Amino acid sequence: DAKTTQPTSMDCAEGRAANLPCNHSTISGNEYVYWYRQIHSQGPQYIIHGLKNNETNEMASLIITEDRKSSTLILPHATLRDTAVYYCIATMNRDDKIIFGKGTRLHILP
Amino acid sequence: KAGVTQTPRYLIKTRGQQVTLSCSPISGHRSVSWYQQTPGQGLQFLFEYFSETQRNKGNFPGRFSGRQFSNSRSEMNVSTLELGDSALYLCASKQHMNTEAFFGQGTRLTVV
Secondary structure: OOOOEOOOEEEEEOOOOEEEEEEOOOOOOOOEEEEEEEOOOOOOEEEEEEOOOOEEOOOOEEEEOOOOOEEEEEEOOOOHHHOEEEEEEEEOOOOOOOOOOOOEEEEEEO | OOOOEEEOOEEEEOOOOOEEEEEEOOOOOOEEEEEEEEOOOEEEEEEEEEOOEEEEEOOOOOOEEEEEOOOOOEEEEEOOOOHHHOEEEEEEEEOOOOOOOEEOOOEEEEEO
């Protein structure tokens, strides 16, 4: 799995869009970008994943650059309940294990 | 449908004892993985089972073991507990490759 780099922490005002960056400059062509989040003391929760194209679901949008070396997770209207650690993972996902990094601790400010 | 269920939610054990944790995956999911989460090391992969076979193992000592039953339910066992084994143990299930993992709420183990 490719190494990913994320900021340690970020703040976002409630109601604004939260944009969480992830660098994966060594990603290979068949590696997907997955995002999970973990709210304090709960199990991680899947958010979204993509390969090349931008993706959107009811939770978030995933923007992947054309060269696939970085991506951005967008929470369109952040609420206090979005306060969590967000993990970006680049994986071929062949063997069903997830290698988590340190993630980004997102603080939503009222 | 029901999510991933882990039992028990909380557990206190004494050094030297052994412990067994249980995970019931989402119905129809055949892959079950286990993770350990500590403040110092973060989320670390322990092992993964598919159709009763261990397919992957993380870098943990042999005191950590697991198994999967024919109904996909899984157990993990830690023998000769050490203080450093205190952690949140998480189980995740997947339907098949290239799909998302669904995590349980975890079992918080405290070793005293």
